Amino acid sequence: xxxxxxxxxxxxxxxxxxxxxxxxxxxxxxxxxxxxxxxxxxxxxxxxxxxxxxxxxxxxxxxxxxxxxxxxxxxxxxxxxxxxxxxxxxxxxxxxxxxxxxxxxxxxxxxxxxxxxxxxxxxxxxxxxxxxxxxxxxxxxxxxxxxxxxxxxxxxxxxxxxxxxxxxxxxxxxxxxxxxxxxxxxxxxxxxxxxxxxxxxxxxxxxxxxxxxxxxxxxxxxxxxxxxxxxxxxxxxxxxxxxxxxxxxxxxxxxxxxxxxxxxxxxxxxxxxxxxxxxxxxxxxxxxxxxxxxxxxxxxxxxxxxxxxxxxxxxxxxxxxxxxxxxxxxxxxxxxxxxxxxxxxxxxxxxxxxxxxxxxxxxxxxxxxxxxxxxxxxxxxxxxxxxxxxxxxxxxxxxxxxxxxxxxxx
Amino acid sequence: xxxxxxxxxxxxxxxxxxxxxxxxxxxxxxxxxxxxxxxxxxxxxxxxxxxxxxxxxxxxxxxxxxxxxxxxxxxxxxxxxxxxxxxxxxxxxxxxxxxxxxxxxxxxxxxxxxxxxxxxxxxxxxxxxxxxxxxxxxxxxxxxxxxxxxxxxxxxxxxxxxxxxxxxxxxxxxxxxxxxxxxxxxxxxxxxxxxxxxxxxxxxxxxxxxxxxxxxxxxxxxxxxxxxxxxxxxxxxxxxxxxxxxxxxxxxxxxxxxxxxxxxxxxxxxxxxxxxxxxxxxxxxxxxxxxxxxxxxxxxxxxxxxxxxxxxxxxxxxxxxxxxxxxxxxxxxxxxxxxxxxxxxxxxxxxxxxxxxxxxxxxx
Numbered sequence: 001x002x003x004x005x006x007x008x009x010x011x012x013x014x015x016x017x018x019x020x021x022x023x024x025x026x027x028x029x030x031x032x033x034x035x036x037x038x039x040x041x042x043x044x045x046x047x048x049x050x051x052x053x054x055x056x057x058x059x060x061x062x063x064x065x066x067x068x069x070x071x072x073x074x075x076x077x078x079x080x081x082x083x084x085x086x087x088x089x090x091x092x093x094x095x096x097x098x099x100x101x102x103x104x105x106x107x108x109x110x111x112x113x114x115x116x117x118x119x120x121x122x123x124x125x126x127x128x129x130x131x132x133x134x135x136x137x138x139x140x141x142x143x144x145x146x147x148x149x150x151x152x153x154x155x156x157x158x159x160x161x162x163x164x165x166x167x168x169x170x171x172x173x174x175x176x177x178x179x180x181x182x183x184x185x186x187x188x189x190x191x192x193x194x195x196x197x198x199x200x201x202x203x204x205x206x207x208x209x210x211x212x213x214x215x216x217x218x219x220x221x222x223x224x225x226x227x228x229x230x231x232x233x234x235x236x237x238x239x240x241x242x243x244x245x246x247x248x249x250x251x252x253x254x255x256x257x258x259x260x261x262x263x264x265x266x267x268x269x270x271x272x273x274x275x276x277x278x279x280x281x282x283x284x285x286x287x288x289x290x291x292x293x294x295x296x297x298x299x300x301x302x303x304x305x306x307x308x309x310x311x312x313x314x315x316x317x318x319x320x321x322x323x324x325x326x327x328x329x330x331x332x333x334x335x336x337x338x339x340x341x342x343x344x345x346x347x348x349x350x351x352x353x354x355x356x357x358x359x360x361x362x363x364x365x366x367x368x369x370x371x372x373x374x375x376x377x378x379x380x381x382x383x384x385x386x387x388x389x390x391x392x393x394x395x396x397x398x399x400x401x402x403x404x405x406x407x408x409x410x
Numbered sequence: 411x412x413x414x415x416x417x418x419x420x421x422x423x424x425x426x427x428x429x430x431x432x433x434x435x436x437x438x439x440x441x442x443x444x445x446x447x448x449x450x451x452x453x454x455x456x457x458x459x460x461x462x463x464x465x466x467x468x469x470x471x472x473x474x475x476x477x478x479x480x481x482x483x484x485x486x487x488x489x490x491x492x493x494x495x496x497x498x499x500x501x502x503x504x505x506x507x508x509x510x511x512x513x514x515x516x517x518x519x520x521x522x523x524x525x526x527x528x529x530x531x532x533x534x535x536x537x538x539x540x541x542x543x544x545x546x547x548x549x550x551x552x553x554x555x556x557x558x559x560x561x562x563x564x565x566x567x568x569x570x571x572x573x574x575x576x577x578x579x580x581x582x583x584x585x586x587x588x589x590x591x592x593x594x595x596x597x598x599x600x601x602x603x604x605x606x607x608x609x610x611x612x613x614x615x616x617x618x619x620x621x622x623x624x625x626x627x628x629x630x631x632x633x634x635x636x637x638x639x640x641x642x643x644x645x646x647x648x649x650x651x652x653x654x655x656x657x658x659x660x661x662x663x664x665x666x667x668x669x670x671x672x673x674x675x676x677x678x679x680x681x682x683x684x685x686x687x688x689x690x691x692x693x694x695x696x697x698x699x700x701x702x703x704x705x706x707x708x709x710x711x712x713x714x715x716x717x718x719x720x721x722x723x724x725x726x727x728x729x730x731x732x733x734x735x736x737x738x739x740x741x742x743x744x745x746x747x748x749x750x751x752x753x754x755x756x757x758x759x760x761x762x763x764x765x766x767x768x769x770x771x772x773x774x
Contacts, residue, residue, distance in 0.1 A: 041719065041736075041737070078720070079716065079719065079720065081737070083676060084578070084670075084674050084676060084677070085468070085670065085676075085677055088464070088670060089461055089464055089465065092459075092460040092461040092464055093459070093460075093461035095460065096459040096460055096461055107577075108577065108578070108674060108676060111577050111578050112577075112578035112670075112672055112674050114578075115580055115671060115672070116671075119593055120593075132577075176568070177568070177575070177576065178574070178575050178576065178577040181575065
């Protein structure tokens with residue numbers, strides 16, 4: 001009888017201990033659900049893959065270093081193969097799971113899901129910097145300056161640094177899609193508003209393996225500068241053909257030769273790997289710090305990549321930095337909302353992002369300038385750094401710039 | 411006719427009328443009715459997530475499209491590798507209305523059933539035009555003609571500013587008798603609509619095949635000269651096969667536009683055309699139930715391969731690049747395996763299973 005009593009008491013004790021531990025486990029922090037859909041496989045996965053790794057690593061880092069205290073971020077990353085239909089499916093799944101913020105990727109899907117974002121009233125950080133994302137939209141926040149702003153800023157750079165008499169004659173080499181075409185109209189508007197250059201031709205590239213005819217045509221029209229807005233591989237093909245034909249300028253703006261420039265997705269280490277020596281002197285705009293220019297930010301970026309076992313290619317990719325950057329902005333928004341005593345939900349994160357300006361601007365280590373958002377400005381980093389390929393790496397050229405004409409044509 | 415109307419173990423037809431019955435036995439009819447009740451009833455009992463409903467709706471739309479492809483390729487024997495373009499014609503018919511009169515116009519939001527039917531007729535008109543080369547061309551040459559249509563369609567959509575150069579054209583939310591169909595009910599609402607369309611069109615094909623117009627499709631497929639000698643018009647038959655196929659595709663396109671509340675170019679590319687063809691082959695060309703099996707099998711295979719690639723990505727981060735190849739590899743492998751080992755598709759497994767149960771418990 002006594003044994004039975006002891007057994008009963010022991011059982012009670014075990015149950016009590018179990019409850020105590022369970023209670024401790026439940027007393028842990030809250031979990032904030034985020035969702036990300038991007039092209040890890042399929043078209044543009046060369047950019048999407050390191051981008052996903054950047055986001056994944058930074059959120060791991062946030063949770064491991066208890067950046068949000070006991071609270072953690074659970075960000076599900078799914079592949080959409082660059083297809084809007086699959087992106088929509090992923091987005092619906094995330095909504096079912098109760099996400100508080102959404103990270104998207106392509107221009108097509110960001111435009112395609114714009115109405116859903118509005119209806120759901122959820123803040124979205126895409127990897128697409130298409131200016132059209134902001135039209136009739138309140139919830140899409142571009143991480144950096146739009147492609148339009150980048151192309152216009154690059155055009156201004158061409159005009160300011162033009163070598164030779166008269167107007168700078170330029171050709172645009174663009175992706176055959178809305179992503180490529182979007183900024184061209186803004187560049188034309190800038191010219192109409194007084195930007196002293198002549199747009200001789202707008203070339204929509206196909207899947208050409210040889211650009212000789214196109215390059216010779218541009219030469220026959222006295223084009224001096226070719227501004228690209230596409231992805232790396234067609235630019236690499238063009239640069240290699242130009243180099244083979246001896247058409248590439250030896251120095252910036254060399255008369256009778258072609259000087260090549262491009263915006264965000266045309267450059268980076270992948271371009272150097274694809275084009276080799278042919279990309280020497282290529283001028284590129286980007287709002288991110290590059291690991292070829294050592295500073296505190298790039299050291300942290302490389303340390304993060306090392307911590308999570310990423311290879312050199314991913315670690316040094318500006319797309320890896322871009323992936324980290326959106327995770328940084330999302331984390332910062334959560335952090336600020338928490339500090340303000342707000343509940344972490346879609347509405348409060350949206351409000352917090354809109355308050356990220358002036359003294360409250362946020363400076364992540366991945367970008368060359370602060371991220372600022374407001375109800376009227378939803379492009380994050382407004383500054384652009386000009387880089388140029390020197391000795392097989394992108395090196396800074398001067399101080400960060402900002403477009404003057406974008407404000408005039410808006 | 412068998413004396414037992416519930417269990418017929420053989421063919422006992424004494425009149426053509428008996429043979430043309432939609433259901434051979436009362437048991438068939440009962441099973442079908444029960445199955446239909448379940449299909450229409452389960453969303454009222456169980457609540458699925460929006461994502462799952464979207465997947466199911468998407469499969470049902472693919473079924474409508476594959477029905478059309480099966481009419482022209484399976485029943486009439488005319489290879490079409492531009493079927494996604496016909497689906498696109500339907501979707502862009504809705505999109506054109508949205509661009510012209512606004513996506514919240516009453517025609518878009520209230521008269522959507524009429525617009526879906528109209529989109530079907532647009533698909534039929536384009537189908538008839540694209541089918542004209544079938545008067546002169548056969549086999550591979552005809553396939554190239556349909557490929558040309560696919561290319562022309564892609565080019566036009568991708569470059570015309572009226573079509574937003576392929577970027578999404580939004581479609582407004584529709585109204586039902588209960589009011590505006592909101593986000594919460596969107597996918598369930600379209601499930602019922604698309605399922606109704608599938609049932610109506612399914613019966614349409616079933617009945618068509620019992621008429622001389624349907625039989626002439628099969629006759630032309632098997633031997634168009636013999637069909638000609640029998641008094642049929644092979645040329646006209648081929649053109650109307652394309653027109654019918656276009657109608658089904660157009661309806662599928664319009665449903666796609668309403669389901670996704672937008673029309674974008676990338677849903678109607680050559681890759682999608684190949685996908686529809688794969689669904690028709692895997693399901694079983696020239697069979698009605700193959701139109702159901704194919705989309706279900708291919709769409710679920712897609713989902714499973716996606717999950718597999720994702721799982722591989724978690725354990726082997728470097729396998730992300732391998733994952734890129736996993737989907738097209740699996741897709742291609744399945745088609746090759748079906749063509750090699752089961753050219754009659756899943757529909758043949760269904761036939762075998764049915765004939766087994768029909769004779770059960772006897773072996774023959």
